[in-house]
Amino acid sequence: MDTLSRRRFLALTGGAGVAAAANILSVEDIAQAAITRPLPANTPILVVVTLYGGNDGLNTLVPYSDPLYYSLRPDISYTPEKVLHLDSTLGLNPSMTAVKNLWDKEKVAIIRGVGYPNSDHSHFSSMAIWQSGERTQTTKTGWLGRWVDSQPEDPLLAINLGSVLPPLLVGKKRSGSVLPLGGLVTPSGSLARDCSRLSLPALGENPLAARAATSLRNLLNISESVSPILKSPAPVATDLPTVNGGNAGGDNNLSQQLDVVAKLVTAGAPTRVWAVSLGGFDTHANEANAQSELIGIVSSSVSRFLSQLVASGRSKDVTVLVYSEFGRRVAANASAGTDHGTSAPVFVIGDGVKGGFYGEQPSLNNLNQGDLAVTTDFRDIYATLLEGVLKVPAEPILGGWKGRINSLLRT
């Protein structure tokens, strides 16, 4: 894995399922939809933050009172006084001051030891498992793509920031849409008319060609409704310091993505799921600074984003999920980095979240071939969010999965 690139890290084979062509929507339908049917107030919104490359859980949520942590990671550990203490044993990476502030306001749930049975150390397999929500991928769809399938068709329902669709949002019948950071430029005039002719369904067309036609149709549809919104400035974060803190950022890719999401949520886009991402977490070598910087970006970007939404009254409706495909090996390697591991903490952040710890912290005394135990199944979190945030029965989407994280959300 590229340790520097912030580009999207897409699963090699996951999510390659082909959705059937969507029903035809006229340009007018959608353009009007954005204006005439903004998301009703108080509708919950889920924002999924994917950290590509395998974020180091032990240097995110640091077991600072455990001597084993220091002996296994002599060069890449954080001393107790540097860690942001959450309780007498665990603390956040020093760069995560913004999330620490939210934790103090009881808006941060940290689910510990999250993974799946028989951990796979491959980036691609593991990310495919996380994005599909299936331990063995049988449907080639993403867990939120299946949610899109369960909803009435609407190209604005689930949107990924960036120009390539992640497997997460690929459904069997339909998929989420994507928005590049610069927004979309609407074809206009005769080009728009030409493109709409070219984007009609064709009889007997192969599914991929049908998909190409749909993407052109969606371009006409989505861009009509969201382009004007994207040109407006991002909402101001009202309650964050503007210097020395998270609000000073804004030049990194994740905060740019969340800026766009903040604008669109504020404008009332009828979108209930947003997907954003940050890459570069595959810290096999010289980890300490790189991981700390990246997780600090995540911390400040998410906190800034929630603040930006305060003025619109929507911040209370937003729940943010932050996950990565795996944690890292407990012991450091010789390159002051860590190799691929297993479980890691997952963060769920928002006003609707009951802050605190969930799940058991995996013990450093009880490693399985050098890796942390998995104490919480990732599907417990998905099921809880599908039911608590998206308000749909989770079991049809998650293959009958029964586990839940009890009392994670304030209902």
Added chain:
Amino acid sequence: MATLSADQERLALSRLYSRFGFGVKAGEFESALANGFVNTKNSFLVKPTQDGIASDLIPITLDDLGPRPTPGTFANTEYSLKLSKQNKDLVIWWLDQMATTDYPLNEKMTWFWHGHWATSIEKINFALPMYKQNITLRNNALGNFATFCQSMFQDGALQFWLDGQDNTATAPNENLSREFMELFTLGVGRYSEDDVKALARIFTGVQVQRTNGSVVFNARRHDSSPVNFLGATKIYTAQDAITSITSRDDSSRFIYERLWYRFFSSTETMPVDINRSAFTSRDIFAAISDLCSTPYMYAPDFAMVKSPIEWFIGLCRVFGLTPSATKNFSAIGSDLQKLAQVPFTPPNVGGWPAGEMWLTSASAQFRLSLSQNILKNVSLDFINAIPPVSRVNYLRDLLGVYQWSRRTSDALTVARTEPARMLLLAINSPEYIVGA
């Protein structure tokens, strides 16, 4: 090969050019139809001249820039400028090569292998090691896979990309060993976690000079103790271990899976009974020749999406454009970047995505923009010479498209008296973006 119907001939030829090459040049598809699939395929497969690859290669000079001068000095600024020029030159060099080559099969295979051993200049930083890797990919593109793997282990860019230089006896780094088996040779699940750890130890001791990609073996950093690897316990050299890997049947299976995924279908799984005997001695050319002669070439259901580079180079070839000679290359390059596919910059070690990942509304927009930028370099006289009533079929053959749907032929008919508008629609049509 059985006698093919006219439709099967068209489909097989369309696939031959768009999948195993970078699309047709003007007039090429019409002559191919006249010559028939079998004859066309036979001449497509062989090198055009005795020393085809070498004589065809556009020369480029990339000096070893050496260590970076002290920050803040004039020399350092100059160094940065040289570095960024080299990196840009390298990308344009390859685009030109793809657009102009007389042996598109070798070029396409080089591109395939670049996505296979996917290494990004974003981490390597220097053009010279990336260029050397490209030459290795090029020289082995249709050669022997076992030899190829040995050469790639000696590749400085690949080693640096996957932290091989940090992999030492004192504590091994698994990055290269894991990806070597998972993504390059065997496929996920065809080895154990213990094999990954053992191979990391076997691979220890490589050091890389980053500015030029030269690789040296440092015995003091190497772990020469016996390990259990793929079922046998002994002292392995890296070369032994690679031979053990590539002689396994799983390595043949895996390479076929990858060829299938990139050349036949990214959505339909490979038929379980596919005949892999051509690859018994790991001869890549034999495997490709054999695959080009199978009924999969004209069986329905194996549509493939053109990736942005395949689509772009296809247009360069059919319009006779050399990317570096376009009058607006910076706009074109920026569109390619937005389409998220620039040579030497794969998104990760798994290479670029395939299939519907390229069929988003954003890609649709950027393809429109790139089309407009490309068409600024195309004289439309050749279309003006064709009577409007024949233009829809003319464009189909010009572009090597299997068939237009009724939808597309209607849309083209509406625009047929305006060549620029018609061409823009044709190259953005679902039938051109997705090869049947």
